[in-house]
Amino acid sequence: MRVPSSRFHVPRSGRAIIALLFISAALTVDARTQSSLAGEIDAAGLRQTLAQQKGRVVLLNFWATWCVPCREEFPELSKLQGKYGATGLQVIGVSTDFAKERAAVGKFLAEQRPSFPNYRKKSGGDDQAFIEAVDSSWGGELPFSVLYDRSGRKVRVFSGSLPVARVEKEVRKLLAAR
Amino acid sequence: MRLLRSALVLAGLCALACNAVAEAPAIGAMAPDFQLTTIDGKAFSLSSAAKDHKAVVLMFISTQCPYSNAYNGQMKDLANAFASKGVLFAGINSNKSEDAAAAVAHAKAHGHTFPIMKDPSNKVADMYDARRTPEVYVIDSQGKLRYHGRITENHEDPASSPDLKNALDSFLAGKPIARTETKAFGCTIKRV
Numbered sequence: 001m002r003v004p005s006s007r008f009h010v011p012r013s014g015r016a017i018i019a020l021l022f023i024s025a026a027l028t029v030d031a032r033t034q035s036s037l038a039g040e041i042d043a044a045g046l047r048q049t050l051a052q053q054k055g056r057v058v059l060l061n062f063w064a065t066w067c068v069p070c071r072e073e074f075p076e077l078s079k080l081q082g083k084y085g086a087t088g089l090q091v092i093g094v095s096t097d098f099a100k101e102r103a104a105v106g107k108f109l110a111e112q113r114p115s116f117p118n119y120r121k122k123s124g125g126d127d128q129a130f131i132e133a134v135d136s137s138w139g140g141e142l143p144f145s146v147l148y149d150r151s152g153r154k155v156r157v158f159s160g161s162l163p164v165a166r167v168e169k170e171v172r173k174l175l176a177a178r
Numbered sequence: 179m180r181l182l183r184s185a186l187v188l189a190g191l192c193a194l195a196c197n198a199v200a201e202a203p204a205i206g207a208m209a210p211d212f213q214l215t216t217i218d219g220k221a222f223s224l225s226s227a228a229k230d231h232k233a234v235v236l237m238f239i240s241t242q243c244p245y246s247n248a249y250n251g252q253m254k255d256l257a258n259a260f261a262s263k264g265v266l267f268a269g270i271n272s273n274k275s276e277d278a279a280a281a282v283a284h285a286k287a288h289g290h291t292f293p294i295m296k297d298p299s300n301k302v303a304d305m306y307d308a309r310r311t312p313e314v315y316v317i318d319s320q321g322k323l324r325y326h327g328r329i330t331e332n333h334e335d336p337a338s339s340p341d342l343k344n345a346l347d348s349f350l351a352g353k354p355i356a357r358t359e360t361k362a363f364g365c366t367i368k369r370v
Contacts, residue, residue, distance in 0.1 A: 066244055098244065098334050123334045127363040139310050140245055140333070141366035159366075 034117050035110045037102075041094060041119040043126075043133035049092065049119075050152060056090045057174045058148040059167070062121075062134070064097045065104045067142040069161045074112055076164045080171065081115040088150065088175050091116035096142065099123045149174045202307035205326065205358045209317045210305040214270070214295040217282045222268065222293055228321050232264035233349060235342070237329075238303060239269045239294070240311035241276045241284035243365035245333050249312050250288040252329060252336055256343060257292040263350055269294035272303035273311070273368045300369045310364035314342055316349065324349055327360030 041049065050058060061077055063070035074093075081091040093116060097105050105120060121130065131138055135157050138144050145158040147170060156170065203209050211225045227234050237253060240246040257267035269292060271281045278296045285294050297303055306315060316325035324345065331339035341360050348355045 064244070098248070124332055124338065126331050126339075127328065127333055128331070128361045131361050131363065139361060140363040141310065 034115070035113045036106060037095075037109065038117040038119050040122040042122040043129040045119075045122070046094070046130070046133045050148065053090050053092075053148075054152050055150055056088045057084075057150055057171055058146075058152075059089065059091045059171065060134070060146040060148070061091065061093050061162075062138075062142055062144040063093060063095055064142055065095070065101060065108045066097070070143040071108070073143060073162050073164070074114065076162065078112070078115045080164075080168060083168075084171055084175060085115065089171055093118035095120045096140065147171070147174070149177070202326070203315075203323045205323055207323055208321050209315065209323045210302075211321065212302050212305060214297060214302065216293045216295050217278055217285065220293070222295055224317065225321055227266055227268070228317055228319050231266045232319055233266075233324065233346065234317045235260075235265060235267045235346070236306070236315040236317065237267060237269050238306075238308045238311050238313045238367060239271055240273055240365060240367075241271065241280045242273075243311045245364040246311040248333055249329050249336075250290070253292075253312075254289055256329075256346075257290075260346055263346075265346060265350070267292040270297050270302055270308075271295070272297035272300040272308065274300065274370045275368045300367060303367050303369070308367060310362045311367060312364055313362040316342070316345055318349070325355055325358055327357075328362045331360075333363045 039045075050060070059077070059080065061073075063074065065071070077091050077093065081089060083089075085091075091114075093114065095105050095118060097120060099120075102120070109118060127140070131140075134144070135146055135154070137157060137159070141159060143158075143161060145162055145167075146154060147156045147158070147167065149155050155174065158167070209224065211223070213221065213223045216222050224234065224236075235256075239253070253267065253269070260267065269285075269290065271294065281294055281296055284290075302308075308315075312329055314325070314327065314329060315323060318324050325342065327341060329340070329342045330336060331341060341357055345355045345357070
């Protein structure tokens, strides 16, 4: 007796199209949301990641799951990335949560489904070296953000909650300057 | 005359504003003296404490900051280890968001027996230009600042380079402190 493989018969060409649609949808989701950590990052890794973004305006944001203002502004960062990503903005998040909080970080990202990559500050190493890689005025306080222009030049630092409207204005200005 | 009066008023306002947050004391300079009350009701004077000890370690701490809390064990261990060497550790909580009751409960929960003080209106934090928790200052018996900065190289790794301990060891041995200033990694002190 012949057992049907499916309740509905789909020709081979149709199956290929469906498979392509699935792959395309999966890639679109990946491009839009990055719901897990992109990796761990130290001072050298941060410098390298920033160097790779030359040509794009970068908004680097430091956060932690225990930081209430960080959690509050997180969706705004996704909105900025969604709005200006196509024209050259790259938001990059770095969690300063401890290694023992990795699960909490994963849960937070899975809930938030940010539209930008997020790293966790690597455990160990010299805190001072990491501070210097970010900005000498920083000392771990959160949230903390740094805005870079397309050439990789640091334009502004924001200690505390992001003034979103002001940041958006600055981002637009930097994106327009080619 | 009216102009002169306005100028004097403006100068007065500027002086008040300028005093609001003092510059951080330099290494080797006199550390600002202050008097506070410990969370168990005792008077604490920096100048008196310094005279009675080889050194005083002022630690700006928090009950809520994870970076500060990561050092609770080390604060206790260092305070105990250096007590017999004539060094007094003292905690200062300048966060407006953490009241005396929270400081008492926190000290009890973590077995902190060193003096801990609330710093109302963050006046002492302003005198020292302390920005973060934890952030430490080592003051010698003459009241001079000898070390300022972090407790260890990495806030997440207690085994990383122990900058504060190294500074105290060198100071007590009469040797120059190799690193007198480091950058503290921590939470912002929540000021009034």
